[in-house]
Amino acid sequence: MKVLDRLLVTVGTRRAQRVLGWLTLLGLAATAVFALAVVPADAEQGDVQRLMYVHVPAAWLAFLSFGVVFLASVAYLRTGRIRWDRVAVASAEIGVLFCVLTLILGSLWGRPVWGTWWTWDPRLTTTVVLLLIYVGYLSLRNVADSPSRRAHWSAVVGVVGFVDVPIVHMSVVWWRSLHQEATVIRPGTPTMDPSMLAALLLGTVAFSVAYGYLMAVRLRVGRLEDHAASTVMSRPSPRARAPRPAPASPQPVGGERHA
């Protein structure tokens, strides 16, 4: 916990964010050059297979983000510290972005290879369910009426929702699927050409650095938004600030007073 606390403080500084930003740009540019110009095209699928170098890292990042949501939610439920709730929601937001990206990239890859933009394949279906769980997680935060209740409810969803991540990963093993089986994270050695594997690993590292950068920026924005919300809450309402009208003197019933 203390190590994580220190890490959060370190990446929260402007200097660390600037360094992470440049590393992200460099990493993504290197991935694009390597994937599009250096690595040979796939013998069967041709150039379209080069989408793998962004599709797989995007999926990895969605898993990583939701894993962080899970850990931060457990930490919140144990300690009750609002910092963990901020980490969880920041990671969930980034995870949703990359989960959507994974589905779009998969669709773009599936059209020329499978002949369809979409199919209710187990991997695709479980990924959509995963996306809906975390969209629900973010929506739930708008429903709760107090910050502590919001943090508590979302932490519970953050823990329970993570159950779908291993199901997405194992879906190609458990059920018949159009989607290919795991080629890197599997028992034994990866079944992939070494240069393709190198490009894929480069993409994964570059996307992970991008995740670190986006998390650092998102956490800073989260702190600012919380500060703004507490400033709004601490201000007296216009009714409380308005001068009270002087109590009216009792008037005789019937209107006019006669001398």
Place this chain on the structure above:
Amino acid sequence: MHDIGYLVAGYGVTAAALAWYRWRLARRGRRARHLIATLSGRPMRGGGNGR
């Protein structure tokens, strides 16, 4: 040739999504800083840097 179209679309969507999210975070940060400055009556700082 069609393959190149899917490839351009894929890499383009990835770059656009990352740029859009970064832009959105910048806008949210600016709004929050502006709100804090307006309500507290203090001038806006460029900060909020992890303190």
